[in-house]
Amino acid sequence: MNTLFGKAKEEAKPITPKSVDEYPEAPVSLGITLVNFTGDWRTFMPVIDESKCVKCYICWKYCPEPAIYIKEDGFVAIDYDYCKGCGICANECPTKAITMVREEK
């Protein structure tokens, strides 16, 4: 599957308590946050040019989300559902294989 979190992401469901009694007593997490597609926040999207990529994985290491994963062929890819467009990957890439492109929504 073409995503960082695979099955977990597919199965993640939002938890929406309907009454106060359904809430936990303390504000602790009840589930995972994969249902929050933070990719909506993005203004610039990173685009990878595989012809320049040397598979050093520096972008993969630096992505704070993380939203970068390594594909079976060894190249990196971005899970745009979560990438906030911070641009750190493009900034760190030693071969300038990642460019930030303004997104029209």
Added chain:
Amino acid sequence: MEYNPIKKVVSGNYAAAYAALHARVQVVAAYPITPQTSIIEKIAEFIANGEADIQYIPVESEHSAMAACIGASATGARVFTATSAQGLALMHEMLHWAAGSRLPIVMVNVNRAMAPPWSVWDDQTDSLSQRDTGWMQFYAENNQEVYDGVLMAYKVAETVNIPTMIIESAFILSHTYEVVNMIPQELVDEFLPPRKPLYTLTDFENPIAVGALATPADYYEFRYKIAKAHEEAKKVIKSVGKEFGERFGRDYSKMIETGYIEDADFVFMGMGSLMGTVKEAVDLLRKEGYKVGYAKVRWFRPFPKEELLEIAESVKGIAVLDRNFSFGQEGILFTEAKGALYNTGVRPIMKDYIVGLGGRDFTVRDVKAIAEDMKKVVESGKLDKEIEWYHLKR
């Protein structure tokens, strides 16, 4: 096992330290330098002597101290700390975090005046400034109440999952030695079983995150739950206080301790060590024919509205003794008491006496002078003024 008290002559600070030891606290995180008191010093001594198995974390500030307490408490440990005045103020943000995360941390705060001007003497404005953080607050009258208060605080806090502050007066309690009846370890253990945490970060089968974001869709409900827990705490405080009395002969089932209420024209109401002076003075005033009583507010949060109403129904006036002040308004207990009664329609005449700020001596003679003034107010049914800066040099 029958309860035979272990009598020790200790300061209020040592009473607090012994109580933490007997409560079998597991983690103590504290800032060890001024305004820290001998509470933490004594605990460090227990650890150094091998008398206590406590993880002690000395940190670089009170803000960090409370942060470390929060982390430790979130693992399910029983946690203790202590501070005073400016140190408590520096903790402020973390106090909200502790209550919001529903962690039953117990802290002893030594009431000291806030600077400037610098002062290390008794004043309640430091702890009362933390009123809205969601912590429970217990004001001790003497060293025995410091010791008993800490032990009861753990039981109450761990039942309702709300942190609790035990508050003692600077010097008057903190550094004054008196006999404290301590409880043998075996009996403390029976009274106070190990903590059963609401959640724990060390349950690796069921991982959870704390300190997460709640959007406007969810935040509101969590606030309601804290409010509800404080309401619940009133019942727990009374039952734990009663149980403590049955086991150890010192009853704390009332959140407001009263004396001579039945036929009193008016009562003195206040908190902390100054009420010891008031009780002494009221005994004397009674012998002189004054129809006075006292109402010592032990628990300020949750506020004992219902008990206050019972008192208000039976008296014509209440002289509130505030060793604190909210600038731009009035003494803090005065505001609270008036507010609690407003919708009940029960309104004895109330006057606010600002006393003892910054450790100004407050004696039996002062109580008598205030009784004289309050008697005039009650008899005439008229307030000459609402707030009396009693000690002011004129």
